[in-house]
Amino acid sequence: MKKVNLFLMKRRASISGSEYSKKRSESYKKMCDEILFNHKMKIEIDDLNVFLLFEDKKKHLLTITNPKSTSFEIWLKLKEDLSAIIEDNK
Secondary structure, eight states: OOOOOGGGSOOOSOSHHHHHHHHHHHHHHHHHHHHHHHTTOEEEEETTEEEEEETTEEEEEEEOSOGGGHHHHHHHHHHHHHHHHHHHTO
8 A cells, every 4th residue: 555645745826716716606695685685585595405585485496506606506596587486476
């Protein structure tokens, strides 16, 4: 069995990639907040299930597939399906 010296393994040289991911996630969250505020809606996250709350109703919006991309998945679903969700519940 080959021994591996953990101290000689490469580490990430730059944290700029992770900072970019964090900023991008924050921007998706902000866009979600704007959409929800403009339509007087809220979201509730229960484990991996996301529910849309509006007019005393609770509708399942989506199930998160990757917890690291939660904000993006919610934003994408809102962007794509919000008008259909509103029309279905009138």
